[in-house]
Amino acid sequence: MATTTVEGHGHDDHHDEKSFWTAKRGLWSWLSTVDHKRIGIMYLVGTMAAFGVAGVLAVLFRIELMTPEIDFFVDGALAGTAEGWAAGKELYNKMFTLHGALMVFVFIVPAVPAALGNFFLPLMLGAKDVAFPRLNLASLYIWITGTVILLFAILMGQLDTGWTFYTPYSSSGTGPVILATVGIFVLGFSSILTGVNFVVTVHKMRAPGMTWNRMPLFIWALYATAVIQVLATPVLAITLMLLLVESLFKIGIFNPEYGGDPVLFQHFFWFYSHPAVYIMILPGFGIVSELIAVHSKKHIFGYKAIALSSVSIAIISFLVWGHHMFVSGQSEFASALFSFLTFAVAVPTAIKVFSWVATLYKGSISWNTPMMYGLIFLFTFTIGGLTGVFLGALSVDVHFHDSYFVVAHFHYVMMGGTVIALLGGLHHWWPKMFGRMYNEKAGLVGAFIVFVGFNLTFFSQFMLGSQGMPRRYAEYLPEFQSYHVASSIGSFILAVGLFWTLFYLVHAIFKGKKAGPNPWGGVSLEWATASPPIEHNFHDTPHVDASPYNFPEIDPDMVEGHH
Amino acid sequence: MSTTVESQSHAHGDGHHDHPEYLQHHFDNPAQQESAAKLGMWVFLATEILMFSGLFLAYFIVRSQYPEMVLSAHEQLDWKLGSVNTVVLIFSSLTMALAVRAVQLNNRKQASLMLIITILCACAFMVIKYIEYSSKIEHGLLPGIAYAEHTIVEGTHYAQEGWWGGPQLFFGIYFMMTGLHGLHVVIGIGLLVWLLVKNNRGRFSSEYFTPVENVGLYWHLVDLIWIFLFPLLYLVK
Numbered sequence: 001m002a003t004t005t006v007e008g009h010g011h012d013d014h015h016d017e018k019s020f021w022t023a024k025r026g027l028w029s030w031l032s033t034v035d036h037k038r039i040g041i042m043y044l045v046g047t048m049a050a051f052g053v054a055g056v057l058a059v060l061f062r063i064e065l066m067t068p069e070i071d072f073f074v075d076g077a078l079a080g081t082a083e084g085w086a087a088g089k090e091l092y093n094k095m096f097t098l099h100g101a102l103m104v105f106v107f108i109v110p111a112v113p114a115a116l117g118n119f120f121l122p123l124m125l126g127a128k129d130v131a132f133p134r135l136n137l138a139s140l141y142i143w144i145t146g147t148v149i150l151l152f153a154i155l156m157g158q159l160d161t162g163w164t165f166y167t168p169y170s171s172s173g174t175g176p177v178i179l180a181t182v183g184i185f186v187l188g189f190s191s192i193l194t195g196v197n198f199v200v201t202v203h204k205m206r207a208p209g210m211t212w213n214r215m216p217l218f219i220w221a222l223y224a225t226a227v228i229q230v231l232a233t234p235v236l237a238i239t240l241m242l243l244l245v246e247s248l249f250k251i252g253i254f255n256p257e258y259g260g261d262p263v264l265f266q267h268f269f270w271f272y273s274h275p276a277v278y279i280m281i282l283p284g285f286g287i288v289s290e291l292i293a294v295h296s297k298k299h300i301f302g303y304k305a306i307a308l309s310s311v312s313i314a315i316i317s318f319l320v321w322g323h324h325m326f327v328s329g330q331s332e333f334a335s336a337l338f339s340f341l342t343f344a345v346a347v348p349t350a351i352k353v354f355s356w357v358a359t360l361y362k363g364s365i366s367w368n369t370p371m372m373y374g375l376i377f378l379f380t381f382t383i384g385g386l387t388g389v390f391l392g393a394l395s396v397d398v399h400f401h402d403s404y405f406v407v408a409h410f411h412y413v414m415m416g417g418t419v420i421a422l423l424g425g426l427h428h429w430w431p432k433m434f435g436r437m438y439n440e441k442a443g444l445v446g447a448f449i450v451f452v453g454f455n456l457t458f459f460s461q462f463m464l465g466s467q468g469m470p471r472r473y474a475e476y477l478p479e480f481q482s483y484h485v486a487s488s489i490g491s492f493i494l495a496v497g498l499f500w501t502l503f504y505l506v507h508a509i510f511k512g513k514k515a516g517p518n519p520w521g522g523v524s525l526e527w528a529t530a531s532p533p534i535e536h537n538f539h540d541t542p543h544v545d546a547s548p549y550n551f552p553e554i555d556p557d558m559v560e561g562h563h
Numbered sequence: 564m565s566t567t568v569e570s571q572s573h574a575h576g577d578g579h580h581d582h583p584e585y586l587q588h589h590f591d592n593p594a595q596q597e598s599a600a601k602l603g604m605w606v607f608l609a610t611e612i613l614m615f616s617g618l619f620l621a622y623f624i625v626r627s628q629y630p631e632m633v634l635s636a637h638e639q640l641d642w643k644l645g646s647v648n649t650v651v652l653i654f655s656s657l658t659m660a661l662a663v664r665a666v667q668l669n670n671r672k673q674a675s676l677m678l679i680i681t682i683l684c685a686c687a688f689m690v691i692k693y694i695e696y697s698s699k700i701e702h703g704l705l706p707g708i709a710y711a712e713h714t715i716v717e718g719t720h721y722a723q724e725g726w727w728g729g730p731q732l733f734f735g736i737y738f739m740m741t742g743l744h745g746l747h748v749v750i751g752i753g754l755l756v757w758l759l760v761k762n763n764r765g766r767f768s769s770e771y772f773t774p775v776e777n778v779g780l781y782w783h784l785v786d787l788i789w790i791f792l793f794p795l796l797y798l799v800k
Contacts, residue, residue: 231613238614259728264624463736541591
């Protein structure tokens with residue numbers, strides 16, 4: 001992309017300007033930094049640690065689920081006793097609660113926006129930083145505080161409500177629920193601060209010439225995400241506050257024992273948590289748009305359609321929460337309406353998928369790891385999305401509700417969608433963040449292992465769910481065992497693939513080949529600065545005069561006058 | 564910090580960009596900084612409205628489910644003190660607006676005076692709130708199990724007569740709404756004092772008054788929420 005000097009004075013001495021990694025040294029320079037890139041890196045480390053812990057927990061209870069009875073979680077001395085059986089079940093309940101709460105609130109909500117988003121949003125806009133850098137650092141510390149409180153709550157006592165905290169079970173409980181809700185309340189504020197920051201940054205910090213229609217699609221996706229974060233998260237905050245007061249004072253809003261309405265809690269909860277599903281997946285859509293376009297060297301098909309479909313998903317996301325409650329006893333009219341609105345989400349989502357496929361058509365496709373993850377995303381996310389349509393259909397949902405089918409569906413969307421996109425994004429931008437290339441062969445092997453492991457783990461769960469296996473049960477009927485064993489073996493393969501990926505990516509930081517500023521031939525602004533970027537992102541304010549997807553390889557006309 | 568790096572590099576330039584002290588390093592010019600700060604404030608206010616909207620929803624559900632209880636319980640609230648507080652807050656909104664105007668006109672003395680009056684109004688509001696709260700506490704008009712008429716014995720089943728939809732529910736909502744609002748007033752007092760200190764040091768001028776304006780926006784929202792709370796809680800009839 002053409003960059004012209006706007007402030008061309010006194011910058012000659014900038015040739016050897018240090019990267020943001022080395023510009024300042026020492027632990028304090030990291031803890032007190034307001035540089036969006038360093039904050040992004042710290043968020044990346046933190047969210048990945050949470051992902052690792054929650055993933056290990058999942059593997060542990062997958063081991064337990066290999067047999068129909070509780071055995072792995074039972075203390076050897078108590079094996080066969082009723083006491084051991086009860087303790088094993090409690091441990092199982094705690095573990096899936098910790099897995100869900102960590103994955104949703106600590107890992108996947110902040111992972112893409114706060115880690116990759118923080119790092120790349122200002123770079124891709126051509127800005128020096130986000131609009132409110134100190135608020136950005138505050139959001140990191142608030143995130144850490146919330147995580148610590150949540151972990152403490154779960155490790156300290158019997159938090160076994162699942163991540164949804166449904167009343168009346170949650171509000172009749174004691175200590176840990178209160179502490180855990182405080183933790184999630186705090187985590188919500190971190191999310192709100194990131195959202196406020198991104199909305200304002202996109203509106204006010206774009207480089208000269210960066211019109212709305214010249215923004216990379218990752219930015220559009222982050223913008224739509226930020227709007228949901230800002231509008232939905234406060235409702236979660238007040239819901240948790242009501243829950244807190246309910247369990248402390250028993251005032252009777254949610255708990256039927258005191259005259260409250262437990263379905264009201266579900267309405268409150270899903271008014272946040274359904275839009276939150278799009279907080280999790282929209283940034284993934286953004287990453288995939290970048291992966292597919294850059295690695296097939298083709299102008300993205302339907303730029304405006306993809307951009308606006310992100311925004312329309314954000315709007316519709318506020319109108320579909322009732323589809324989580326088809327069997328809760330809400331009115332049939334409401335259920336029918338929510339079902340219809342849920343189908344509406346499929347339209348903008350399908351627009352995206354078709355546009356990505358159309359972008360690949362006649363593109364110059366590189367068979368590298370980022371592209372491979374882009375293709376895996378198209379495959380797994382489509383399965384996740386379409387099974388979502390099954391579940392949005394009233395009659396089908398009555399059968400599948402609270403079964404493994406639901407578990408498989410949201411793992412195909414969250415893991416097969418967001419995590420796969422995140423992995424693709426990490427490979428795509430690793431050279432930019434660390435200045436080093438990962439080993440391409442190792443990457444392809446890793447992608448293959450992850451793909452096989454993921455599908456084995458969760459496709460088996462579709463089969464289980466369709467045969468009636470309910471979710472969250474520690475024990476099951478023997479006829480389900482073969483699928484459970486397949487799912488567990490899949491989860492081991494998946495774990496191997498992810499650890500393999502972690503290993504070669506970290507290895508690349510120290511031993512990888514130097515990447516150079518633009519290893520993929522990308523045209524968006526982050527590729528116009530050094531790898532890793534200098535502290536102030538760009539020597540001179542960049543000037544934008546074309547789309548971020550005009551690749552010279554495909555459009556020979558674009559070469560002239562642009563490079 | 565990075566600001567120094569930036570100002571050094573600009574010291575080499577010919578100085579046609581002047582960088583006022585208040586301009587943060589990552590903004591190109593004061594106009595960009597001001598509009599970013601203002602948009603940020605508006606987005607923040609949107610989150611506040613959505614947060615309170617959850618409580619308003621809870622209020623309307625309680626009221627529609629137990630209309631008679633809400634009607635009789637609200638008579639325990641002192642509408643006279645509530646009205647005085649409403650007038651106090653609306654007046655403080657006026658003085659806040661005048662403070663913004665004074666800063667824009669470079670009238671530092673008047674700005675300080677208006678800020679002081681606003682702070683005093685906010686404190687008066689909290690004092691009246693304190694009087695109201697203490698009389699509620701004294702009479703045991705409290706949320707949930709703290710409600711005096713119901714001494715809870717271990718093992719009591721709450722679903723017994725009188726508990727469902729009793730006044731403890733109304734006072735639960737009342738204390739949550741006014742409590743959260745009161746917390747916002749206290750935070751507002753802190754912000755106003757901060758403005759006053761900065762104004763006395765001469766940090767604001769007709770060139771740069773974004774913090775005053777933004778705190779003003781916040782203060783008007785706090786006022787606005789009270790304007791909704793007052794009739795809903797005190798004037799149910």
